Amino acid sequence: xxxxxxxxxxxxxxxxxxxxxxxxxxxxxxxxxxxxxxxxxxxxxxxxxxxxxxxxxxxxxxxxxxxxxxxxxxxxxxxxxxxxxxxxxxxxxxxxxxxxxxxxxxxxxxxxxxxxxxxxxxxxxxxxxxxxxxxxxxxxxxxxxxxxxxxxxxxxxxxxxxxxxxxxxxxxxxxxxxxxxxxxxxxxxxxxxxxxxxxxxxxxxxxxxxxxxxxxxxxxxxxxxxx
Numbered sequence: 007x008x009x010x011x012x013x014x015x016x017x018x019x020x021x022x023x024x025x026x027x028x029x030x031x032x033x034x035x036x037x038x039x040x041x042x043x044x045x046x047x048x049x050x051x052x053x054x055x056x057x058x059x060x061x062x063x064x065x066x067x068x069x070x071x072x073x074x075x076x077x078x079x080x081x082x083x084x085x086x087x088x089x090x091x092x093x094x095x096x097x098x099x100x101x102x103x104x105x106x107x108x109x110x111x112x113x114x115x116x117x118x119x120x121x122x123x124x125x126x127x128x129x130x131x132x133x134x135x136x137x138x139x140x141x142x143x144x145x146x147x148x149x150x151x152x153x154x155x156x157x158x159x160x161x162x163x164x165x166x167x168x169x170x171x172x173x174x175x176x177x178x179x180x181x182x183x184x185x186x187x188x189x190x191x192x193x194x195x196x197x198x199x200x201x202x203x204x205x206x207x208x209x210x211x212x213x214x215x216x217x218x219x220x221x222x223x224x225x226x227x228x229x230x231x232x233x
Contacts (some may be wrong), residue, residue, distance in 0.1 A: 020065040046071035066093040081108035180228035
């Protein structure tokens with residue numbers, strides 16, 4: 007059996023009573039504690055009570071609010087708890103949507119229980135290895151793929167966030183245009199495009215009036231974030 011993260015507190019949100027019971031039993035046998043919620047409303051009530059969890063296992067198709075809507079709202083409200091979708095909806099479009107909303111992983115039903123334990127261990131390891139980055143006035147959360155300035159979430163596209171994260175991870179060392187093309191767009195040759203420049207311009211606009219001061223250009227070397 008795969009190694010699992012020890013003694014996790016897990017919220018399991020699923021409208022299938024038999025699935026909830028069997029999964030909770032397996033998780034508890036693996037050393038975790040589990041609290042159950044039959045739908046999004048029950049999950050919200052549990053989270054609003056102040057109970058904290060190390061992980062949320064979340065279904066998509068539930069009566070009332072579905073799992074996608076719930077996760078989107080929770081992330082918008084600032085919840086940083088890792089979320090693993092466990093659902094019968096496993097199309098590529100579903101997986102991409104879930105990850106874009108802030109999920110950490112996506113496990114389609116049916117599955118072998120050992121795989122669920124392995125996914126849980128993987129998610130929690132990644133979570134613990136992802137520190138919040140502070141660069142000048144910016145807080146960048148690699149896990150949530152979210153950037154804040156003065157407690158305001160910046161409305162960044164996935165590529166804009168990837169560029170910002172690449173710059174944040176470099177500290178004060180400029181990141182060249184070609185390196186951004188490689189890391190963000192997976193382009194390893196000179197395409198003769200202004201893709202990076204357009205993205206930088208959009209980022210500066212979203213950063214505010216002093217965007218060019220926060221995201222600076224080192225001539226001939228690349229871009230960097232002020233500290």
